Amino acid sequence: MEYGFLSLLPALVTIVVAFATRKVTWALFLGVVVGSFVVAPSFTAFPKELLHYVLLCFSNFERNMIILFILAVGALLELLRFSGAFEKFAEYIIHYLDKPKKTRVSTFFISLFLFFDDYASILISATSMRSVAAKQRIPKVYLTYLIDNTATIASAAVVSTWAAYEGSLMVDAGKPFGLEISSTEYLVKMIPYNLFIYLLLFFAFISAFSGKWLGKRMKSGAQSRIEEMQNINPKVSHKTFIYPIIMLVILAIVGIIVAGIIALKIKGGGNFTPIDIIGEAPTIEVLLGATLATIIYSSTILFKDKIINIKSFFSSSKSGIMHMLPTALIILWATGLTEVSATLNTGGYIVSLLEPFITASMIPSIVFLMALLISVATGFCWSSMAITMPIAFGMAMGLGGGGEMVYIVSGAVIGGSIAGDLLIPYSDITILGASSMGVSSINHVKSHFKQVMTVIVVSFVGFWALAMSVPATVVLLLSAAILYGIHVIWAKPI
Template sequence: MQKKWIWLLGLLVLFTPELAFAAETEASLAAQLGWMTLIPPALAIVLAFITKNVVVSLFIGVYAGTIIVSMAGGENILLALVSGFTGFVQLALNSLADPWNAGIILQVLTIGGLIGLITKMGGARAVAESLTKYAKGPVSTQVITWVMGLLVFFDDYANSLIVGPIMRPVSDKMRISRERLAFVVDATAAPVAGIALVSTWVGYEIGLINDAYASIGQDVNAYGVFLDTIPYRFYNILMLFFVLVTSVSLREFGTMYHAQIRSRDEGKVIADDSQPMVDNDADEEPHAEGTIWNALVPIGALIVFSLSGFYTNGRDALLGSGDARLVGLVENAPFSFETIREAFGASDASIVLFQAALVASLIALVMGVAQKIFTVADGIDYWINGMKSLLITGAILLLAWSLSGVMTQLGTADYMVSLLSGSMPPLLLPTVIFLFGAVISFATGTSYGTMGILMPLAIPLAAALEPGNAEFVVMSAGAVLTGAIFGDHSSPISDTTILSSMGAGSNHIDHVRTQLPYAIAVASVSIVFGYIPSALGLNVWISLLVGLLAIVALVWILGKKVDPTEKIKQL
C-alpha cells in the first residue's frame, strides 16, 4: 500500500511541470494551478487516515506543496526537490516566528507542565475521586464533561486543554473510550466559543461582519447582526444538542460505536495499535494523596488569569488602536458589557493563555513546595517532564501551520472559492455557503481563514440575490460562521481538533475517524432541516426546533445503546 502512494506522489511530481507550467501567464497562482492547489491538503488528510501517522502525513503534504511552488517558479524537478525542502524549513521557521503560533506552542507546553505538577501533587486523582461522587455512571460523566465545556466558553483552546485532562481519569474509570471523550471535548470547544456572547472569537467575527456590510454601503450594528446570526448557527447548536442526546441515551453509531464496544468489552479505552497524543509516562503516581484544592487552585488561577488577561490585554489594544469610539468607550465605561466584549475580541488569546498558564504553574510549584510534596528542583523537573509529554502536539501544530502557509502560497482557498462563480438560486445560497465553508475549513484546518475568505463574498452576494431581504443576508452570514466551525471541529489538521485529542489523551486519527461521521450527520441535518426551510421562508425558530427533533430521531434510528459499564456490573 505504501509503495503505491509513493509511486502516485512521484507521478504527480514528475508530470506536474507539463500540466501546469507549460505557458507563462499573469494569472494568479491559484488560477494557473487549478485543482493541483488541492494536492497538499489532500495528501496530508488521505495519508493521515491510511498511515495513522499524522506527523509524516503532514510533512509529505507540506513538502509536496513547496515542490509545486518551486516548479511554478520555473524550476526543474531536481532543483524543486532541493528548493522544496528549503521552502519547507522556511515555512516551519515562519510558523514558529509568528507571535500567535509561538504563544500557542508555549501555552500548550506550559499547560502540560502544569498538569504534570497537579498530577504529582495528587490533585488530579483527588478531582477524579471527587467527581466520582457525582459522575456515578457513563451518563453523568459525559453530561458533566458537556457542562464543563459550556462553562469554559471564553476560548476553544482553553476548553480543550482544561476539560479533557480533568475528566480523563473519571472517563477511563467508566470505560468510556478516549475517542468518545475527545469528541465531547471537541464538540464543546469551537462550537461554544463561536457563539458565546463574550469570547476570543467575537471581535474577529464582528469585524468581518462590519467590513462586509460596509462593502455594500450599509452601516450596521455589527454586534447586533452577530446576535441575529446565532439562531442560524444550526451546526453549532445542533452539535451541542447531539452531544447531550447521545450522552444521555448512550446510543452510538458508525466508528464511534465500535470504539465504545471495544472499551466496554475489552476494557481498552485506547486501541492496542494506537498511540495517544499524551505520553502515558506523564500520568505517573502522585507523590502524595493530595486534596482537591491541589487541582482547583492552579486550574482556577488559570481561568481567572485568562479572563483578566483577555480584558487587560484587549483593553490595551483598544487604547492603542487610534479608534476614537473605542478609546472613549474604554475610558468612560471600562467595565461595561460592550467594553468587555470589545476587549475580549481584541486580545491576543495565545499570549494571554501562555501567561496565565505560567502563573498557574508557579502557583502549583509553590503549593507543592509548601506542602513538602517536592523540592523546588524536583518540582521544576516534574514541570519539564509534563511539557515533554506534549512535544508531539507542538510538532503537529507546527506542521499544520506550515501546511496552511504553503496552501496560502498556492492559493488553495482562492481556487475553492472560485468554484462559487456563476448564477446561484437564492434558495440554495445559504446551503452552498455552508458547504463551501465546511469544505474550505476542513481542507485548510482554519475557521478564521475560512470566515475571512467567505464573509466578504457571502454578504454582498446575498444582498444582490435578495434585495431588501435583511434576514436573508443575516442567514447567509450565519452560514459562513457555522460552516467554518465544521472544519475547525472535524479536520485532522485543525489546531482545536489536535488539542482536543491531546486533552483527552486520544490517538489523533482515531479521534478524527470516530468524530467525522457525527460531524457529517449533524451538518446534513443543519442543511435539510435548517438552511433549506429557512431559505424558503420558514421561521428560524421553527426550523431550529424541527432540527432538534431531527437530531433525536437520527440518534434513535441509527444509534445502538452501548453502556460502557455493563461489563463492570457483571464482574
C-alpha cells in the same frame, strides 16, 4: 497565476497520508513539500520555495504563542498527574458524580459554561474531568468528542474571544455594499442562524444524557479507556487540584478583560462594549500567562507540602512538554499548509467549482459547504472564515437580495468553517482536545466522524430551509427532532 486543480494537491496529500499512516506531522510536512513544488516556477527553484514556507512556519507569531501555550499546558497537566492531584480530585468528586451519566452531563455543562474561549474550555474541562471519567470507565475518545464539540459554543457566543474576530469579518465584508452595521449588531442579528453550532451542541447533549452515539464503537481493553492512576501520595488533597484550576479560570477571565481594556485605552476612546474588550485582548498570550502562573502556584503548594522535589518537578514538566511536542509540530506544519494554500488560492478555486451550481435558494447551503471544504484544505477555520465571508456577502447581496440573507450566510460561514475543523486531524481544536486527553488526533476524528457528519448533513438541509424563508425557530426545532430520531434509531452505546 492560476493553479487550478493543482491548488488542491497539498490538502489532498495531507489528508490521504494522515489517514493512511496515522502520522499527522509527516502528512502536513509532505503537504507543504507538495505545495512548495507546485508553487516553484522551476525544479531548481523548489528548494528555495520549500525553505520559504518552512521559515514562514516559524515566523507566525500567533501560532508560536499557541505552541508555547500547548507546551505549558502539557507541563501543567503532567505536574498535576505526577502529584496524584487528578486521582485525588476524582476520589473527592466521585461521591457527587457517582454514575457515568452524571459525569458525561457534567462534562458537557462545564465546557458550555466556559463559553468565553474554546482553548480555555478544552483545557479546563479535560483537566477537571479526565480522572473522574477514568473512575467511571468512560472511553477517552468519547470524552474528547464531548469536550471538543461543546467548546464550539465560543463561536456562537456574543461575548467570547471569537466574537470580535467574526464581527470584524462581517463588518469588512459588508462595507463594499454600503452596509454600515456595527460588529455587535451583526453578531446579535446572526444569533438565530448559528444553526450548525446549536445542532452540534444538542446532539452532544443527548449523547451525553443517553450514553449512546453514532461514533466508533469502543473495544474493551486499556487502550480504549482512560488510564487510571495509582500510588497517590497521602499528602495530596482534592484542594491540590481545585485551587490551581480555580486560579487558572480566574486569571484567564480577569486577564482577558484587563488586557482588552488596556489595549482599547491605548487605541483611544471611552465607551467599550464587552465584545470590544474581549476581542481586543491578546487571548493566547493571556492564557499562556495564566497557565505559567498556575504552574508556579501549583508547584509552590506541592513543594510546601513536600509532595514533589526539584528533581521530580523538572522531570514531570519535561515529560509533559515532550508529550505535547508532536502536537506543537503539527501546529507548526499546519501553519505552512495554510500559507501555501493561500499562495495557491485554494479557497478561490473551491469557490469557482461551486459557484456554477448556486441559485438563490441554495446560497446558505453552498456557502456552508464552501467554508467546510476551505477549512479542510487550509487546516484552520479562521482562515476559512476570512476567505469565505466576503464571497458569501457578495452572493447574499446579489442573488440573495440582501436583508436577512446576509445574517443567514454569516451563520453558514462560521458553522461550515468549524465543521471542517472537526473533520480533520490537523486543526488546532482537534489537536488540543486530543492531546489534552491523551488520544491521537486521527483516532479522535475517526471516532466521532459519523456523529459530526450527521449534524453537517442536517445543517446543510436546514440552511436551505432558512433560505426558503422558513422561520429560524421552526428550522431549529425540526432539525433537532430529526437528530433526536436518528439518535434513537441508530445510536449505539459508547
